[in-house]
């Protein structure tokens with residue numbers, strides 16, 4: 001007999017074989033996670049609601065020990081690498097093309113402040129730890145034409161911890177571990193080819209870019 005168990009993560013099922021004391025939990029898989037993410041786009045149009053629902057599913061996936069074992073081919077070199085796990089042709093926000101991927105960050109790696117245009121991105125740490133820094137344009141009182149690019153938050157994400165950035169939000173990410181960190185990312189639509197901006201904290205400059213990778217240092 002198979003039944004839903006409310007005390008376990010969503011979509012965790014318990015199969016009873018030989019009585020309750022013999023119960024074995026069926027783990028939440030990457031394929032089930034991808035199905036659930038797709039369903040979120042079918043059920044919700046609001047980006048905040050979408051990102052929150054996807055975060056809960058990703059938290060469930062990351063609670064499963066070695067949940068991506070056998071599905072990853074992590075590189076052993078390279079400062080920053082990406083491996084796509086699922087690119088969806090039918091669903092996403094603001095248009096089809098949501099992407100589930102894993103990024104690997106070498107020790108000491110960090111990118112420049114950037115937004116994701118009209119796309120939201122959920123970040124869940126699989127291994128290692130990362131630092132996230134959030135930025136905002138702040139207008140000094142009475143200086144309504146002199147916005148200052150400003151740090152508003154910094155936090156560390158450890159394995160299993162989730163954060164997300166909604167359309168228009170600005171952040172940068174750096175590896176907070178001395179080892180290579182692995183991060184599961186869900187992009188509401190693949191960032192590849194999508195217009196967005198990179199920012200310079202020191203001179204309040206911004207530059208538009210369609211690349212998923214940070215621009216070369218100037």
Ligand SMILES: [Fe+2]
Pocket residue numbers: 114115116121171173
């Ligand atoms: Fe980002």
